[in-house]
Amino acid sequence: MPPNFVHSLDSTHMMLTALDCQKSGIPFVAVHDSYWAHGRNIDEMNKFCREQFVALHSQPILKDLANFFEENFGGLPYKTTKEGKMVTSFLKELPSQGELDLNCIKDSTYFFS
Numbered sequence: 591m592p593p594n595f596v597h598s599l600d601s602t603h604m605m606l607t608a609l610d611c612q613k614s615g616i617p618f619v620a621v622h623d624s625y626w627a628h629g630r631n632i633d634e635m636n637k638f639c640r641e642q643f644v645a646l647h648s649q650p651i652l653k654d655l656a657n658f659f660e661e662n663f664g665g666l667p668y669k670t671t672k673e674g675k676m677v678t679s680f681l682k683e684l685p686s687q688g689e690l691d692l693n694c695i696k697d698s699t700y701f702f703s
Contacts, residue, residue: 595655603639603646610638625702639702644692656681 604620611618611627616635619626627635659681695701 599646599651603643606642606646607635607639610642611635614638636702637696640696640698643702644695647692652684656684 600623604623604625607625608618608620611631611634614634616627616631618635625635625639659677
């Protein structure tokens with residue numbers, strides 16, 4: 591996966607956490623992957639952080655991305671180039687889902703600190 595795609599997932603996680611904090615009236619500040627809240631709100635922010643990570647990564651992200659590319663760019667001539675064939679092959683052969691129960695993250699002390 592390209593680094594920018596991974597960074598987009600990180601920023602999505604941050605925004606989802608920030609939205610939960612906002613709904614609860616918790617001031618939230620972040621720089622890249624460092625999240626801040628007032629000390630009295632850390633436990634609740636950490637709860638939101640874990641819940642949103644699980645919610646985000648429980649989605650079929652790679653499959654959705656592959657479907658998006660196929661629906662929006664599937665008929666384009668790039669598919670006949672060497673690079674286009676590699677991309678098409680990659681999108682059709684996504685890695686299988688692992689066995690990790692993401693819910694265990696909710697109880698992890700050092701998941702995000």
